[in-house]
Amino acid sequence: MIIRFERSDVNSKELVLIALLIAIAAVSRVPFAGIPSVQPTTFVIIVAAIVLGAERGFVIGAGAALVSNMFLGQGPWTPWQMVSWGLVGWTAGVLKDTFIMKNMSTRLLFGFVWGFLFGWIMNVWVVIGMENHSWSTFVSVYVASFYFDLAHALSNLFFLAAFSSRWVRVLARFKRKYGLVIASSSN
Template sequence: MARAVWALGIVLILLIGVLAWLEPVRKHPLLVSLFFAALMIVPFVLRFEWRSLDSRELVLLALLTAIAAVCRVPFAGLPSVQPTTFVIIVTAVVFGAESGFVVGAGAALVSNIFLGQGPWTPWQMLSWGLVGLTAGALQNTPVMRWKSLRLLFGFIWGFLFGWIMNLWVVAGMENWSLSTFAAVYVASLYFDLAHGLSNLFFLALFSSTWIRILQRFKVKYGLLER
């Protein structure tokens, strides 16, 4: 089942890449990009839905999603500085890729109830979902086990998150060229760096403690065991 979902996700990504060059699609780039961003989320949500979960596990994931979302609100005045990515990473490290993806996507949706929904929401759901997905996929590797590599992972994702989000900005432009595409990415450099440094800060201070606490809950109550 897991392989089928991953295969479906890869096929969707390739399909999006091909369709993006078709003329009808290029006439309405923003609308189509929203549809594709939402479509890419579907395989991972379906994979999570097919798992057998009890009420305690659902409550835990809902709580972690709420924490990740609420943590973003007090930092709204500081662009790209927030602990949301940190919460998603430690969740994925303990509970796996699927839980990380769902918490990441859910955090974007819930936090935007307070900060404002818009065409950026599906892209934020996708971006934060991918943070959780990759962190969970690497949970048993040195990248997540060694603190220094975990910090590097969070710092790099500060930039990757911004680069993915830049795509919806470019998609919303009626006319764009290679120079405008480059200009968008150069303009986002400050915000990407701020995001990467904030991830570095929160992971350095709190990740080891949070991981130990969540692992105790997982072992004690047998939550989200594979």
Template sequence: MAVILLLIVSAWRAEHYILLSFGVMAAGILFLLARFENRKMEVGELVLIAVIAAIASVGRIPFASIPGAQPTTFVIIVTGLVFGAEAGFMVGGVAALASNMVLGQGPWTPWQMAAWGLIGLVSGLLRNRSFMQNKWGRAVYGIIWGFLFGFIMNLWGLFSLGGGGNTLTMDAVVAYFGASLLFDTFHSIANVVFLLVFGDQFIKTLSRFKRKYGLLE
């Protein structure tokens, strides 16, 4: 009902399109959460997802002083690769929500949940592709998502700037995206480093848990 109300209000007051963005974002997140909730899962599977999400969350904190650099995206990519799209989405969404309890919650949190959740979702959907079975292919994939994550978060920033009825100019859009380029570059570099250095071992460890205990088959 809250999502429907947001959509109605945003349609009525067209200048407040940030409400529409929140409505669409919430609708997508709630749909995938409901789908996950309706699955029959063992306790061990829920614990495993919670532990991986905790690792992804805590990983942001030591790197908070480095612009855009953190292992969170790496953990989410590997989770989707090993356990599938739904597990990847859940880890991504929970990691954003949990880590922001330390780093700071705000209206950007749903966008981070959606962006990281989307990374896990797409990683799971593409996990059987040949390039995902190769560490250099995964590295290129990490570069792409480093910039796509920044693009999604830039959309939130632009929506927030224009959400009060302010008109966004092309100069403002270019300046905003240009200002985030350094952060996105560091994010992509961090993804490559973590995927190349720790990717194979992390995938091997998670795959062993999956086979040995029959989790998230």
């Protein structure tokens, strides 16, 4: 996705918007760093992908993980976060014209489910890094992460319910006003 984006025709206005959304998503993690798994990053990625599409959603998600970890710490988990948040953006973009993203109830369900999926993908990294690759270790990691995954899912619900409709309208208006024609088969 990132290579495809790199090879696409992106004008300077669109690039500025994408960079701004990456920065907002990344910096929004910092004030919530003391509350594990509660942050508006996933929300920003979802609403950006609803307006800009799958490819841009993936780039914004992956970029948000990379940039936010410049503040919170880079490590071997960073690529996993990049893939996880990239997939959040990609799936939101793929589904942007469906009832799932157009209907608030199903949009909230989407965000809630991704709160858990994000954690489950990150758990793979944890299990791979352990010496004991038994079934009980695998189950223990997933059970131990339940609270954090639930916190992420509930924070996604809150931010999407409170702000997603307005953010989608604002970003769509910005896209129209500045003539950002997103020309890509995945968008």
